[in-house]
Amino acid sequence: LQTASEGFERVMELALPGRLEEVPEDLGYALLALRDAARTVISALGATRDKSVQDEDAVRKQALASVETIHGVAERITQGSEYDVVWYERHDRFGASVRVAPLSVSGLLREKLFTERSVVLTSATLKLGGDFNGVGASLGLAPEGTAGDDIPQWKGLDVGSPFDYPKQGILYVARHLATPGRESSRTDMLDELAELVEAAGGRTLGLFSSMRAAQAAAEELRGRLDKPILLQGEETLGELIKNFAADPETCLFGTLSLWQGVDVPGASCQLVVMDRIPFPRPDDPLMSARQKAVEEAGGNGFMAVAATHAALLMAQGAGRLVRATGDKGVVAVLDPRLANARYGSYLRASLPDFWYTTDRNQARRSLAAIDAAAKADGK
Known part of the structure; x- marks a missing residue:
C-alpha cells in the first residue's frame, strides 16, 4: 500500500485543477495499484490480531474504514461511470487530490x-x-x-415562522455599487461595509464568498475602524463565535461554515453582511458538470444549479440575523445584482420576508437606531 501510495503521489505532483472527462492512463494505473493494495490490506486486517495494542478493535475498525474508502473510491474512478464527475483539486495545505461525486x-x-x-x-x-x-x-x-x-x-x-420578519428585519441591497468582478478589488464595497459597521456600532457578522475576500475586508476595516474584527481561521470556530457573542462591538468575518453554523441571538448580531451573491465558481467542476447536464436535457442550467445553490446559501446566511422573537437588525447584500438582475426576484423570494430597501441612508439610519436602542437597554 505504501508503494502504491508513492506511485499515486508522483502522478498527482503534475495534476492541474479541473474536471477529467477521461481518466488519464497514468492516473488509472496508479488507482488500480491503490485499489489492489487496499484490497490486500483489508484481507490482512481481517485475519490478524495484535494483543499488545490497547483498544485494538477500535483501532482496527478505524484503519479498516480508511482503507475501505481508498479501495471504494479508487475502484469507482477507474470504472469511469458516465454518471460520475471526476476532477483534480489543489489545496494550499493538503496539496493535490483527485475527487469523484455523482x-x-x-x-x-x-x-x-x-x-x-x-x-x-x-x-x-x-x-x-x-x-x-x-x-x-x-x-x-x-x-x-x-x-x-x-x-x-x-x-x-x-x-x-414564529418570527415577524417584516417588523424584525430589513433586507438592504446596495444597488448603487459596481457589479462584482471575478478578481477585482472592490473599494466601493469596502467603503459601504465600513459605513454599515460604523452605523451598527459593531455587532456585525460578515459572510463572504471566499476566504480571500474575508481576509481583505478584515484587514481593511481593522485599519479604518476602532472595532474588534475577528477573522475565521485565526482561532477555532467555537472560540470565535463565543467571543463574537460576548462583546456587542465585535465583528466576525468568515466564509462558508459561518453561513450555516452561527446561532447568536440578541444584540451582538444586528447586521449580517453578504459581500456578493454566492454563486458557485464558474470553474467548479461538479457544479459546471451538473449545469451542463441540465442544459443538454433542455433545461435552464443556470437557474437549476447555480441560482438554486446561491438561493440556498443566502437563505441560510440571512437566517443568522433573527434567532429570537426580540431580535432586530439588517441583512445587507453588497451585490447590486440582487436588485437589478432578472434572477434577483427569485433569490429575494428565497429569503425571509424582511422589509426591503435599496436606500443606503435608510439602512444606516435603521442600524443606528437599533444600536442606540440596544445601548439604552445596556446591551
Whole structure:
C-alpha cells in the first residue's frame, strides 16, 4: 500500500485543477495499484490480531474504514461511470487530490427511497424562489402536482415562522455599487461595509464568498475602524463565535461554515453582511458538470444549479440575523445584482420576508437606531 501510495503521489505532483472527462492512463494505473493494495490490506486486517495494542478493535475498525474508502473510491474512478464527475483539486495545505461525486443523486433517491416508503423532508430553507420545486427537482421529484406512472407524488407544506420578519428585519441591497468582478478589488464595497459597521456600532457578522475576500475586508476595516474584527481561521470556530457573542462591538468575518453554523441571538448580531451573491465558481467542476447536464436535457442550467445553490446559501446566511422573537437588525447584500438582475426576484423570494430597501441612508439610519436602542437597554 505504501508503494502504491508513492506511485499515486508522483502522478498527482503534475495534476492541474479541473474536471477529467477521461481518466488519464497514468492516473488509472496508479488507482488500480491503490485499489489492489487496499484490497490486500483489508484481507490482512481481517485475519490478524495484535494483543499488545490497547483498544485494538477500535483501532482496527478505524484503519479498516480508511482503507475501505481508498479501495471504494479508487475502484469507482477507474470504472469511469458516465454518471460520475471526476476532477483534480489543489489545496494550499493538503496539496493535490483527485475527487469523484455523482452527477446527480435524483435517480438513486427516486429508486431506492421515494418509491419504497413514505418520506418527510424538513428544513428551514427548502422553499427557494417561493416554492419547493427547485429543491424537489434536485432530489429527483417532478413539479408538485405532476401525475404519472413511476413519478413519486409529493406535497409541499410551509408551516410559517414564529418570527415577524417584516417588523424584525430589513433586507438592504446596495444597488448603487459596481457589479462584482471575478478578481477585482472592490473599494466601493469596502467603503459601504465600513459605513454599515460604523452605523451598527459593531455587532456585525460578515459572510463572504471566499476566504480571500474575508481576509481583505478584515484587514481593511481593522485599519479604518476602532472595532474588534475577528477573522475565521485565526482561532477555532467555537472560540470565535463565543467571543463574537460576548462583546456587542465585535465583528466576525468568515466564509462558508459561518453561513450555516452561527446561532447568536440578541444584540451582538444586528447586521449580517453578504459581500456578493454566492454563486458557485464558474470553474467548479461538479457544479459546471451538473449545469451542463441540465442544459443538454433542455433545461435552464443556470437557474437549476447555480441560482438554486446561491438561493440556498443566502437563505441560510440571512437566517443568522433573527434567532429570537426580540431580535432586530439588517441583512445587507453588497451585490447590486440582487436588485437589478432578472434572477434577483427569485433569490429575494428565497429569503425571509424582511422589509426591503435599496436606500443606503435608510439602512444606516435603521442600524443606528437599533444600536442606540440596544445601548439604552445596556446591551
